[in-house]
Amino acid sequence: MTCVPNDFIDSYLPRANGEYVKLYLYLLRTVSFEKEVSLEAVAEDLEYTEKDIRRALSYWEKEGLLYLDFDADGSLSGICFDGFGKKADAPVHAAEAAATQESPKKAILSADRIAALSAQKDIEELLFIAAQYIGKPLSPSEISNILYFYDELHFSKDLIEYLIEYCVSKGSKSRHYMEKVAFEWAKEGIHTVHEAKQSTNLYNRNYYKILNAFGIKGRGPAKPETEYMDCWLNTYHFTLEIILEACARTIAQTQRPNFQYADKILSEWHKSNVHHLSDIKALDAAHLKKQKAEKPKTAPANKFNNFHQRDYDFEQLEKQLLNT
Known part of the structure; x- marks a missing residue:
């Protein structure tokens, strides 16, 4: 049997897309007997496109029920379940990146550059603060992301700290979600915490x-x-x-x-x-x-036909009239 937490049924299932629920149950099954599959295999089994699979994975990552791990080249390397206080590694692998189409292709920092940046005192403090917000030690992909924001997007230490704080306050500790927000801010030309707060207030106004x-x-x-x-x-x-x-x-x-x-x-x-x-x-x-096409055609109502019609023997009535 594959166990499904009641919390998932009570709190997550009612508002989730049915296709997303289907994928989540499938992944729970892969965890239960440690089956290793690819995105292509999942797509074939469920009769989804790989794009559908990526969209569903992004949804559950945003909900905080799983985390996506990526290789140095940006390819999806694994899925980690982290919902309901339990953690289990799902051996699901893919050959392609799971980044959404809206996100630009991200440059990969070299190992030497990562080491050089990580040695800086302000970056060391930033990574420590990020781990506190996320509530666990940072994975290599999370560290690489933060250093990318600093080195390639030219975000300041304060802006990156606010970025992480903002994403966590929105209920997502996902590396992928933070990346999406960072790219949006970069597109908007945001370089300061004040500008970021003005932008995020727009969403509050929309609320x-x-x-x-x-x-x-x-x-x-x-x-x-x-x-x-x-x-x-x-x-x-x-x-x-x-x-x-x-x-x-x-x-x-x-x-x-x-x-x-x-x-x-x-x-x-x-x-x-x-x-x-x-x-x-x-x-x-x-x-x-x-x-209109499916509506059955019925005879129009007639004010005379709406009443019960009596049956008369008109020949017999004629005879009675002639005899009187």
């Missing part, structure tokens, strides 16, 4: 706009709510307009704020590659057309 769309005022978002909103904004990369449209439809359908219901709408739109409001209109039109 309150979404809460307002649900009619929630006078309080900040709860952690489960921020997890949903982070997924919509950062994982699905939906515009605020699309998210607010889902909120409006949720209220219209349920008459109350319901993040889980809105998440189902947005998950379906994500699967359908929705990027603009016009895409939603096209989906609505296709759905309406399908409904």
